[in-house]
Amino acid sequence: MTAADRRSHRPSGQPRLSLIEVFPQPDRQQLSLSGKLIFAEAGEIWTDVSARIATLEKGDRIDFDMSRVDAIDGGTMALLVHLRSELAARGVRAEFAGAGADVQALIHLYRGDIRASRRVRQRAESTFSQLGRSTIHFFHELRGILGFLGNSVLAAVGLLREPKTGNWKQLAPTMERAGADAVPIVVLINFLVGFVMAFQGATQLKQFGANVYVADLVGLSVTRELGPLMTAIILCGRSGAAFAAELGSMSVSEEIDALRTMGFGPIRYLVLPRTLALMLVLPLLTLLGDLVGIIGGLVVGVTSLGLTVGGYLSETQKAVSMWDVFSGLIKSVIFAIAISVIACQQGMATTGGAEGVGRRTTASVVSTLFALIIIDAGFTVFFHAFHL
Amino acid sequence: MSEPMIKVEGLTMGWPGPAGAPVILQQDATFDVARGEVFAILGGSGCGKSTLLRYLVGLESPLGGEIAIAGLGRPNLEVGRPPFGVMFQSGALFGSLTVGENIGLSLEQWTDLPYEAIAAIVLAKLKLVGLEGAENRYPAELSGGMKKRAAIARAMALEPELIFLDEPSAGLDPVSAVELDQLILTLNKVLGLTVVLVTHELPSIFKIAQRCIMLDKETKSIIATGDPCELRDHSDDPRVRDFFNRRPRSV
Ligand SMILES: Nc1ncnc2c1ncn2[C@@H]1O[C@H](COP(=O)(O)OP(=O)(O)OP(=O)(O)O)[C@@H](O)[C@H]1O
Numbered sequence: 001m002t003a004a005d006r007r008s009h010r011p012s013g014q015p016r017l018s019l020i021e022v023f024p025q026p027d028r029q030q031l032s033l034s035g036k037l038i039f040a041e042a043g044e045i046w047t048d049v050s051a052r053i054a055t056l057e058k059g060d061r062i063d064f065d066m067s068r069v070d071a072i073d074g075g076t077m078a079l080l081v082h083l084r085s086e087l088a089a090r091g092v093r094a095e096f097a098g099a100g101a102d103v104q105a106l107i108h109l110y111r112g113d114i115r116a117s118r119r120v121r122q123r124a125e126s127t128f129s130q131l132g133r134s135t136i137h138f139f140h141e142l143r144g145i146l147g148f149l150g151n152s153v154l155a156a157v158g159l160l161r162e163p164k165t166g167n168w169k170q171l172a173p174t175m176e177r178a179g180a181d182a183v184p185i186v187v188l189i190n191f192l193v194g195f196v197m198a199f200q201g202a203t204q205l206k207q208f209g210a211n212v213y214v215a216d217l218v219g220l221s222v223t224r225e226l227g228p229l230m231t232a233i234i235l236c237g238r239s240g241a242a243f244a245a246e247l248g249s250m251s252v253s254e255e256i257d258a259l260r261t262m263g264f265g266p267i268r269y270l271v272l273p274r275t276l277a278l279m280l281v282l283p284l285l286t287l288l289g290d291l292v293g294i295i296g297g298l299v300v301g302v303t304s305l306g307l308t309v310g311g312y313l314s315e316t317q318k319a320v321s322m323w324d325v326f327s328g329l330i331k332s333v334i335f336a337i338a339i340s341v342i343a344c345q346q347g348m349a350t351t352g353g354a355e356g357v358g359r360r361t362t363a364s365v366v367s368t369l370f371a372l373i374i375i376d377a378g379f380t381v382f383f384h385a386f387h388l
Numbered sequence: 389m390s391e392p393m394i395k396v397e398g399l400t401m402g403w404p405g406p407a408g409a410p411v412i413l414q415q416d417a418t419f420d421v422a423r424g425e426v427f428a429i430l431g432g433s434g435c436g437k438s439t440l441l442r443y444l445v446g447l448e449s450p451l452g453g454e455i456a457i458a459g460l461g462r463p464n465l466e467v468g469r470p471p472f473g474v475m476f477q478s479g480a481l482f483g484s485l486t487v488g489e490n491i492g493l494s495l496e497q498w499t500d501l502p503y504e505a506i507a508a509i510v511l512a513k514l515k516l517v518g519l520e521g522a523e524n525r526y527p528a529e530l531s532g533g534m535k536k537r538a539a540i541a542r543a544m545a546l547e548p549e550l551i552f553l554d555e556p557s558a559g560l561d562p563v564s565a566v567e568l569d570q571l572i573l574t575l576n577k578v579l580g581l582t583v584v585l586v587t588h589e590l591p592s593i594f595k596i597a598q599r600c601i602m603l604d605k606e607t608k609s610i611i612a613t614g615d616p617c618e619l620r621d622h623s624d625d626p627r628v629r630d631f632f633n634r635r636p637r638s639v
């Protein structure tokens with residue numbers, strides 16, 4: 001439907017606005033409105049009036065003549081009042097004139113009869129200042145997370161002194177949700193990682209007739225790097241997001257505040273059991289992931305490289321030392337702490353209702369992934385430097 | 389006279405603003421609440437009544453001034469059991485626990501009572517607020533007024549000598565509201581409970597509050613302190629009289 005069509009649907013069938021110069025002074029104009037001004041046609045009224053007043057300049061004066069208005073509704077009045085303050089901001093004085101009692105009441109309701117205040121327009125932020133602000137924001141968040149980590153350590157020490165005050169009841173259910181329920185996805189992903197890596201490696205190694213070294217490739221990369229990292233990423237997406245959303249919605253509904261006023265420190269009561277659960281569960285899941293990753297490689301080795309099961313396994317045993325597996329498990333404990341602490345910190349920092357919960361949950365997953373990669377790189381450098 | 393239950397001196401409430409300077413909500417508030425008193429915090433919507441409660445119970449640290457509860461200074465929520473119960477404006481029941489578990493939580497944490505004893509206390513508290521039979525329901529299954537009453541029961545769980553109630557009767561039907569007023573008065577008379585409450589219900593203020601303060605948003609200060617009936621009839625501040633006589637503010 002075009003604007004012209006819409007115009008033809010108008011009951012009166014004629015243009016609503018007319019600009020009449022009635023006052024002799026050259027600086028005063030009059031905009032006369034007439035008929036029924038209803039919200040369904042507000043778009044048109046807005047465009048028309050805006051066009052008529054666009055040329056006014058500082059020092060001009062205009063009256064909105066309302067004497068021929070039969071009826072006007074709230075939404076339309078709000079728009080007129082807005083245009084009036086827009087004019088005031090440009091230094092144009094605009095007033096409503098000649099309104100009947102009903103219309104005048106509505107003008108009053110929308111504050112169209114008091115002095116229009118000049119609103120300061122906000123300038124769009126420059127790229128430079130946006131960049132600065134996000135840098136500050138980043139360090140602010142980092143400080144929040146590190147401070148939270150410190151408080152968690154203190155709370156953990158306090159808990160060791162008085163183990164009776166812990167929320168041990170929550171440990172088992174959290175371990176079940178974060179651990180047992182994650183088994184299928186951990187198995188599937190790690191199997192595929194081992195499988196794909198063996199496949200990619202095989203094409204290269206075949207060229208040198210070094211088929212059997214697929215076992216070394218898969219065994220080492222899965223136990224040292226990919227098993228712990230992949231499993232941690234899965235846990236971050238499942239449990240980290242769940243923790244952030246849980247604690248986030250508890251924050252916005254004042255439940256965390258209520259807990260605090262009942263003398264339950266939220267870190268001791270909510271964060272420690274979750275962190276401990278992940279610290280227990282993630283190494284176990286990682287071990288499982290290592291195992292199925294190697295099995296994934298084995299399947300490729302046996303089916304397409306002509307290796308025997310025994311040959312593949314004994315090559316893996318030769319290549320992978322106890323320490324390779326163990327170093328992966330150490331990493332996974334640190335990963336678990338990072339996942340839980342960041343998720344809980346982000347959850348407890350949530351403000352701003354349901355939308356805030358969503359935003360914080362996203363932020364928590366992104367920050368955690370970032371932290372996992374940084375920690376992993378740190379470990380790699382550390383192990384390399386000390387020839388571990 | 390004995391020491392007041394709550395002593396507030398020069399309290400300034402606010403938070404860091406965007407431009408560095410803090411945004412002040414209330415400036416230099418001074419008042420005290422005697423032991424065994426029903427004390428009302430009044431004022432227009434958004435003037436900072438709920439925020440004042442948050443400061444009193446130790447959830448926020450003041451920009452300036454002193455708060456002392458039961459002569460002990462500002463409540464430290466990190467150590468031990470706070471000497472008061474709090475009902476938040478939204479109820480703030482734990483959504484993952486049943487109503488009974490909500491009430492029993494602090495009993496489990498802070499007492500050595502066996503399970504049956506805790507269950508008995510929970511039932512007694514529910515009866516007190518007229519919620520018999522709701523102990524196994526989850527907060528999401530309750531109406532707004534029922535949530536409020538469950539939250540009051542939770543705040544009363546440990547028999548505190550001081551209780552903070554944020555709009556306890558908002559959203560209750562008139563009969564339940566009157567019953568709640570009756571309950572607050574009874575607890576106050578029989579147990580000597582000190583009650584600090586935020587409310588907009590004028591009849592209930594006149595009936596149960598012995599003293600009140602009125603906060604004002606524009607001047608960011610306390611504009612009246614005293615007996616509400618007295619203030620209604622004799623205050624020389626037009627804002628106070630308008631509030632008590634339900635007159636619209638003159639623009
Ligand atoms: N930390 C804070 N950061 C930003 N704004 C805040 C903060 N604390 C309080 N406010 C604001 O202070 C104002 C007062 O809120 P408060 O909930 O105390 O009002 P109230 O007097 O309880 O009102 P009502 O009668 O509607 O419950 C609100 O506008 C709120 O947004």
Ligand SMILES: [Mg+2]
Pocket residue numbers: 437438439477554
């Ligand atoms: Mg409030």
